[in-house]
Amino acid sequence: MADRTRNKTSLKRLRNQAVQAQFDGGTLTSDGGLLLLREMDQRLRLIESIDSVIPDPRDLRYIEHQQRRSK
Known part of the structure; x- marks a missing residue:
């Protein structure tokens, strides 16, 4: 069994x-799926x-950015 005491507080x-x-x-990581989604969007231009x-x-007089913001 691994010694886990050094990783515990x-x-x-x-x-x-x-x-x-x-x-x-x-x-x-909590955003691994987003990286895949970004790559697919760049290829397929889904957004x-x-x-x-x-x-x-x-x-348009009252907005600061378009519906789809550019990178």
Whole structure:
């Protein structure tokens, strides 16, 4: 069994309960799917196609950016 004590820390007790944090989850990311979506959009121009068929009802005098912002 791996020694996990070096990746664990104890925090101040909360309502008489022990609180511990572990940092042995490995390398994680929460936006990996967005990277794939960005690549697919760049190839297929999905956002551009969708933007061309959805009207922008806002008054141009009062907006600071277009419906689809450029990079």
